[in-house]
Every structure is written in C-alpha cells, then in structure tokens.
Amino acid sequence: MKKLFITALAACTLFACTQKKEEATLSGLLKSNFVSEVEGKPTALYVLKNKNGLEACITNYGGRMVSLMAPDKNGKMTDVVLGYDSISDYLKSDGNFGALIGRYGNRIAQGKFSLDSVEYQLPQNNNGHCLHGGPEGYHTRLWDAKQLNDQTLELTYLSKDGEAGFPGNLQIKVTYTLTDDNAIELAYEAETDKPTVVNLTNHSYFNLSGVPGSTILDHDIMINADTYTPVDSLLIPTGETPSVEGTPMDLRNPIAIGAQIDSTFEQLVKGRGYDHNWILNSKGDINVLAAKATSPTSGISLEVYTSEPGVQFYTGNFMTGEDKGKGGAVYPHRGAFCLETQHYPDSPNQPAFPSTVLRPGEKYTSKCIYKLVVNK
Template sequence: MKRLCMAVMAMCMLLSCGEKKEEATLSGLMKSDFVSEVDGKPTALYVLKNKNGAEACVTNYGGRLVSVMVPDKNGKMTDVVLGYGNIADYVASSGNFGALIGRYGNRIAQGKFTLDGTEYELPHNDNGHCLHGGDKGFHAVMWDAKQINDQSVELSRVFPDGDAGFPGNLDVKVIYTLTDDNAVDIKYEATTDKPTVVNLTNHSYFNLSGVPGSDILDEEIMINADNYTPVDSLLIPVSEIAPVENTPLDLRQPVAIGAHIDESFDQLVKGRGYDLNWVLNTNGDINVLAAKAYSPTSGIALEVYTNEPGIQFYTGNFMDGKDKGKQGTVYPHRGAFCLETQHYPDSPNQPSFPSVVLRPGEKYTSHCIYKFVVNK
C-alpha cells in the first residue's frame, strides 16, 4: 500500500512538472485572457520584444495596442499606454483604447460626403456626424494577424464596398514593429477598386508618468505647428486654417498640459480641453519631429514622427473615471492624452484641405512612429 501511494505521488509530481505554467507578459498580461472568439474569428494577444527588453502587446480585435513597456529614468520598465487586461473588456467597451481607426479617422460633417458626383451616407454616431468610421469602424472588428518575427506583427483585412457607407472594396494592411530604439513603428497601406476616402490612425491613450490612475496635467507637450484648424461647437472644422500665435494653442515650445487647458479660449471650451487638429510644419517628412510629450515624474519622453499633414491632440476630456483598466486601475478624467497622426477632420467636405481621395491603381500609405526616450 505504501509503495502504491509513493507511486501515485511520483506520478502526480511528473504530471505537474509536465504542465508548464503560463507566464505573464512584462506588462502583467496573460495571453489566455485574450483567447476568445469575435464574429466567428479567434482573438489573440501578440507580444513584441526588442533587444533592449522593451515590450509591446497587440490584439487582433480592433488592431489595438494593449501595452507598451519602456524604461523610465531609473531603468524601471513602465507601461505607457492605457488599456484592458482581457479581450472581454475591449469588446464590451465603446472606447478606442489603442485602436486602429478607419476608414476615416476623426469627423465627417453630417455623416456624408460627395465624391465624383455621388453622395455617400455614413453612420451618424457623434452628434449627427460620423466619427472614426462609425461604431463598427476598424476599432471594433477582427483583423487577420500574422506575427512576422519577434518584433513585428502584420494585420490585414478587406472591407467590402458599402461597409459603413463607404465606397469601394478596401484592402488594408497595417504593420506594428517594436524597433531596437524603443519605438512603436506603424505602417499603413490600402488599395481600392473604386474611388473612396481614407484616413487611418492609431488611437492610443498615453500616460508617461508610470503612476497608475494619475492624470496627465503635469506632463509636457510640444507640437511643431504654426497653425491649426478651428472648429464649430460640434468640433467640425470651419474651413479655415488659423495661427496658434498668441493663443493657448501655441505649443511650439514645451508647456505643461494643464497650464492652459481650462482657459476660457473658445476652442478649448468647445472641446472641454485640447481636442483639435494641428497643421504640422513637417511637410510630410518622417524624419522631422512632429510632437513631443514628456513626464517629469518618470523622465519618459514620447517623440512622434509622421508623414501625415496633421495631428490631433486630445487630452482625455471625456474620460469620466468609470473605466477600470489593466491591473484594476481606474482611469480618471484627463488620465491620458492622444496624438493621432492624420489628414485633417472633414477633409472629404473641405476642398481646401489636402485630399483624402484614394482611386483604383493608387496605394494609400501612412507612417507613424511613437518613439520613447529618457530625459534624465
């Protein structure tokens, strides 16, 4: 009997040793929490690592950047993007944490536009306007994913003609790469078989402080832009490009985000804080700094590079303290900022703005680099 018990115990030990315990990612995520099914397709979490030990995690639901771990001034690995710890919370949320945005990032007035004499009706999901392609935009669908190597993942999907009212079958490919200089490099491509409009971006919410549940009012912002596109009361551009000089929107030199955010300046009042498109001085040169944010708490700085003509700076003005994210962190009002590289809002209805029209035989390309450095 004693020998039988010992044999059973030995067998149990062997079985337990054979079962490899799941390891969490550097940011504390469990891959198993992202294994599910949405719209008949399997969801997953893709982990990217570089030679420095930095890490970025992406899910194929909404093409979302779930976490980005980079070192702070003391070398401590720090998660600098907001998000959820499981796929169920992403599916249940109407928010855009870390998401791919399309077919048209930002707003299209009255949810309609005319192209080549044909009027197209889009979802009206934002005060009668179309925002971020509607409620079932790129942020709320499944993408086909292929991990290219340890540092890159490719997402692809064909959006059918008429999807969300937009014309043309749109074939989209997006590649996320975690580079060896601690940058999240995002390359977008798209082709169409019918004239359409395209404006793709990423909607990551950044907090560089390394302090869970903090706001971003003491973090600094610089945007390399002499001008911006003023908006009406519903945040639609008024067909004008205006100078930032002598306004609280002059961010050409670093300033604390909270320094002017509650001033009675018309454009800040309309957005409840910063929520505007800046006209970049970079002339589409990916090598020229477009914007930079910095946390004096962590020493982490975010440099943004893009070939796009504009950038939307948004300061979490509609965050209400009800969202509970990774590790149970409650995200407060103005708990993050967004820097969305883009063409200007409502460009399909604004002939004076750079064109967003894509035609058969052409290739849409957009490039955004979020590079993280330490200012000691």
C-alpha cells in the same frame, strides 16, 4: 493498496510538474486572457521585443496596442499606454484604447460626403456626425495577424464595399515594428477597387508617468505647428486655418498640458480641453519632429514623427473616471493624451483641405513613429 496509492501520487505529482504556470508579459498581461473568438475568428495577444528589452503587446482585435513597456529615468520598466487585461474587457468597452481607426479617422460632418457626384451616408455616432468610421469601425474588427519576427507584426483586413456606408473593397495592411532605437513604427497601406476616402490612424492613449490612475496635466507638450483647424460647437472644422500665435493653441514651445487647458479661450471651451487638429510644419517629412510629450515624473518623452499633414491632440476630456483598466487601475478624467497622426477632420467636405480620396490603381500609404526617449 499502499503501492497503488504511491503510484497514483507519483502520477499526480508528475502531471503537476508538467503544468507550467503561464508566464506573464513584462507588463503583466497573460496571453490566455486574449484567447477568444470574434466574428468566427480567433483573437490573440502578440508580443514584440527589441534588443534593449522594450516590449509592445498588440491584439488583433481592433489591431490594438495593449501595452508598451519602456524604462523610466531610474531604469524601471514602465507601461506608457492605457488598456485592459483581457479581450473580454475590450469587448465590453465602447472605447478605442490603442486601436487602429478607419475607414476615416476623426469626424465627417453629418456622416455624409459626395464623391464623383454620388452621395454616401455613414453612421452618425457622434452628435449627428460620423466619428472614427462609425460605432463598428476598424477598432471593432478582427484583423488577420502574422508575426514576421520578434519585432514585427503584420495585420491585414478587407473592408468590404458598403461597410459602414463607405464605397469600395479596401484591402488594408498595417505593420507594427518595435525598432532597436526604441520606437513603435506603424506603416499603413491600402488599395481600393472603387473611388473612396481613407484616413487611417492609431488611437493609443498615453500616460508617460508610470503612475496608474494619474492625470497627464503635468506632462509637457510640444506640437510643431504654426496653424490649426478650429471647430464649431460639435467639433467639426470651420474650414479656417488661423495662426496659433497669441493663443493657448500655440504649443510650439513645451508647456504643461494643464497650464491653459481650462482657459476661457473659445476653442478650448468647445473641446472641453484640447481636441483639435494641428497643421504640422513638418509637411509630411517623416524625419522632422512633429510633436513631443514628456512626463517630469518618469523622465520619459514620446516623440512623434509622421508622413501625415496633421495630428489630433486629445487630452482625455471625455474620459469619465469610470474605466477600470490594466491591473485594476481606475482611469481618471484627463488620464491620458492621444496624438493621432492624420489628414484633417471632415476633409471629404472641405475642398481646401488636403484630399483623402483614394482611387483604383493608387496606393494609400502612411507612416507614424512613436519614439520613446529617457531624460535622466
């Protein structure tokens, strides 16, 4: 009997030794918390690392960037994007933390547009307008994922003809690359079999401070733009493109986000803060700095480069302070900012704006670079 007990104990000990504790990512995420099934397809967490030790975690649910780790001015690794600890948390949320957005990022008035004399009706999920492709836009879809190497993830998705009211089967590929110069590059491609409109972007919420639960009002912001597209009371562009000169919309020189955000300037009142599209001076030149944000706390700067003509700067004005994110952090009102590279809102209904029409035989391409820089 004693011999049998010892044998059983040895077997149990051996079993325990072979069960390795799951290793967390640099940001503290567990891959097992992202293993599930949505739309009959498996979800997962993919980890990218570069030679400098930076790490980006991405899930194929919504193509979302879940975490982005970079060193602060003291060398401490810092997570600079908001998100959740598990796929179940993302499924319970109606937000779009870190997500790929489409078929049309931003707003389309009344959820309607006409193309080649045909009118299309889209979901009206935001004050009677269509926002970010509707409530079941690409941020809620399962993307097919292929990790090409330690630094590159390829995501593909077929958006079928009539999905959310948009015409054409749209075949999309988005490639995330964590480069050795400490940037996350997003390269978008799409092709259609019917004339359609396309405006893809990423909706990462950034807080560069490294302080969970803090606001971004002390961050400095610079946007390289002389003009912007003002909006009406429901945040639809009026069609005008006035100068930023002499207004709180002039962000050409770095200024604290909180410095004028609560001013009585009509556009800031309408947006409850910054929630507008700036017309970039870079004019689609990926080598020209489009925008830059900096946290004085961490010394981390985010530089944005894009092939797009505009960028939506959003300051978390509709964050309620009820979201509990990674590590149990409560995300407060204005707890993050977004810099969404894009064509302008409501372009399908604004003939003077750059076109977002894509036709068969053409290829949609767009590129965005989020580069992290440390100021010591």
